[in-house]
Amino acid sequence: MSQKQPTPPVPDLARAKGETVPELVEWFVDYHEEGGCPWNYRNGTKITKASYKGLHRLDLLLAGCEKEKTKQGRKSNRELVELAAPLAFGRSTQVFDLPARRFHFGRDRNAAYRIPFFFVENGIIKVYFLQPRKNNGPNIDELGMIATIQKRYLLDTEFYGNPVDVEFVSLGSSMEGGPRVLGSYSLEKLKLWSDKRLADRLTAISEALDIIDNEGLVSERRRIWRRPEPEMPIFD
Numbered sequence: 001m002s003q004k005q006p007t008p009p010v011p012d013l014a015r016a017k018g019e020t021v022p023e024l025v026e027w028f029v030d031y032h033e034e035g036g037c038p039w040n041y042r043n044g045t046k047i048t049k050a051s052y053k054g055l056h057r058l059d060l061l062l063a064g065c066e067k068e069k070t071k072q073g074r075k076s077n078r079e080l081v082e083l084a085a086p087l088a089f090g091r092s093t094q095v096f097d098l099p100a101r102r103f104h105f106g107r108d109r110n111a112a113y114r115i116p117f118f119f120v121e122n123g124i125i126k127v128y129f130l131q132p133r134k135n136n137g138p139n140i141d142e143l144g145m146i147a148t149i150q151k152r153y154l155l156d157t158e159f160y161g162n163p164v165d166v167e168f169v170s171l172g173s174s175m176e177g178g179p180r181v182l183g184s185y186s187l188e189k190l191k192l193w194s195d196k197r198l199a200d201r202l203t204a205i206s207e208a209l210d211i212i213d214n215e216g217l218v219s220e221r222r223r224i225w226r227r228p229e230p231e232m233p234i235f236d
Contacts, residue, residue: 004213005032009112009236010103011131013205014145015138024208025217032218039073041132044080045116046231048130051085052119053095061085080132083182084169093119100233103153106206113150115234124163127155131170134180143168143185145201148193154234166190 008016008031016031018024047064055061061081068074095117102110117128127150131137138146147166155164168190170183193201212218228236 005209005218007109007111007209009114010149011114011129011138011146013111013202014142014149015136016205018208021204021207021211024204025211028208028212029217032212039068039070039076041077041080041130042229042235043068043073044077044084044132045130045235046229047077047081048084048088049095049117049128049232051088052093052117052128054093056089058082058086058089076132076134079134079180080130080171083171083180084130087169087182087184091121093121095119097233098154098158100228100236103149105202106209109206109209112236113154113234114236115150115154116232119167124165125155125159126165126167127151129166129168131168131172134171134173135176137170137172140185141191143170144191145193145198147185147187147190148198151187151192152198 007013008028012031016024017027044065047061050064051061058081062078065074065077065081068077096119097117101113103113104110115127115129119126119128129146129150131143147168150166151164155166165187166185168183168185170185171180172183173179174181
């Protein structure tokens with residue numbers, strides 16, 4: 001009997017390529033069989049959270065990146081902090097978390113939101129999302145899918161009747177091999193998906209993931225899945 005693969009997090013569901021179920025199957029098989037990376041952006045993301053909690057000293061924030069064990073991990077997390085953390089400087093933001101929860105879709109699928117924290121600014125409740133990939137990150141339309149899921153399944157349900165927004169920070173390169181480019185998006189800048197478009201896309205994704213599981217299309221070498229971060233309860 002084939003093993004069920006872990007459902008990818010919401011940002012990876014959004015950046016999946018393919019218009020048909022077979023195309024999505026091919027993309028997710030490649031996704032699951034990618035080799036694991038010896039470092040990640042979790043430390044830099046937590047450091048950025050500290051900046052929104054009021055630590056507006058870039059030198060102190062960057063010092064936290066030194067705990068990374070690899071040279072590339074330190075470099076990439078420093079790049080993240082250098083670009084993303086200063087967006088909080090000079091602002092009055094109150095950071096808070098919701099209890100752990102995941103996004104449910106399909107028959108029995110649930111995906112990590114990858115939300116490091118929420119914050120309140122000028123009476124507006126905002127969900128913070130950081131896109132740290134230098135290459136192959138979600139494009140503006142795919143960010144719209146992520147924002148649609150976060151707004152409809154978290155902001156509109158948890159904070160109904162309150163003013164809400166998102167702060168999406170993207171650190172991708174505009175060209176292969178080029179430098180990172182800082183982008184910051186609110187709901188006003190992102191085009192939300194219609195209910196039908198989102199439902200159709202999630203149905204196709206769910207069908208593709210079911211085919212992969214039912215037919216055992218992923219080899220024994222599997223992606224590295226990290227344990228949940230206590231400091232970011234809705235991240236994993």
